Amino acid sequence: MSNLYFKYGVMGAGKTARAIMQAYDYIKKGMVVSVFKCVVQDDIDENNVFLNSRLNISGNNLKIKAHPFNKNTDLNRILELEGKPNVIIVDEAQFLNRSQVEMLDSIRVKYNIDIYCYGLKTDFKRELFEGTARLIELADEIEEIKSKCHCGKNATSNARVVNGKMVVEGEKISVGGDELYIALCNDCYNNRNIKEYKKI
Numbered sequence: 018m019s020n021l022y023f024k025y026g027v028m029g030a031g032k033t034a035r036a037i038m039q040a041y042d043y044i045k046k047g048m049v050v051s052v053f054k055c056v057v058q059d060d061i062d063e064n065n066v067f068l069n070s071r072l073n074i075s076g077n078n079l080k081i082k083a084h085p086f087n088k089n090t091d092l093n094r095i096l097e098l099e100g101k102p103n104v105i106i107v108d109e110a111q112f113l114n115r116s117q118v119e120m121l122d123s124i125r126v127k128y129n130i131d132i133y134c135y136g137l138k139t140d141f142k143r144e145l146f147e148g149t150a151r152l153i154e155l156a157d158e159i160e161e162i163k164s165k166c167h168c169g170k171n172a173t174s175n176a177r178v179v180n181g182k183m184v185v186e187g188e189k190i191s192v193g194g195d196e197l198y199i200a201l202c203n204d205c206y207n208n209r210n211i212k213e214y215k216k217i
């Protein structure tokens with residue numbers, strides 16, 4: 018018996034911190050954990066990729082080593098080289114493509130292991146990511162990691178802010194540039210109310 022889990026939340030909800038803590042929980046029990054993370058850039062040092070959390074404990078940021086992936090990565094091949102893990106944890110799972118999600122589900126069956134995917138539900142236009150859509154379709158269990166908007170309501174949307182202004186047009190995935198994302202409730206998203214946001 019194994020399950021495919023999808024845990025989604027807005028930006029800053031603590032998805033990566035949870036993924037890291039979950040990985041360490043398995044490691045503490047002597048289990049082998051394969052951790053994957055989407056990396057958009059091409060020029061990466063594959064041996065130097067980590068899940069990094071903004072959560073800071075005693076002056077140290079939580080982190081754990083991860084396999085980078087992009088849309089061309091054969092996840093099955095990495096696992097064949099590495100050997101069977103006891104569990105797989107995927108961060109930034111919204112960036113998986115449809116076939117990679119399907120591949121993960123077949124890996125789950127092949128190895129009979131649980132797979133935990135953490136990611137965003139929607140982009141800054143409030144549209145599902147490709148990987149997210151397939152995960153919602155295929156996951157055995159789906160959980161929302163809840164987070165608050167600055168007004169106190171539950172945050173459900175990710176607003177893209179460029180030069181201090183919220184934008185709702187543009188490419189789905191943006192790399193670099195002077196921009197940031199903040200989590201808003203639907204009302205604040207509709208009213209473009211970002212004025213009380215605090216940078217973390």
Ligand SMILES: [Zn+2]
Pocket residue numbers: 166167168169170201202203204205206
């Ligand atoms: Zn709000």
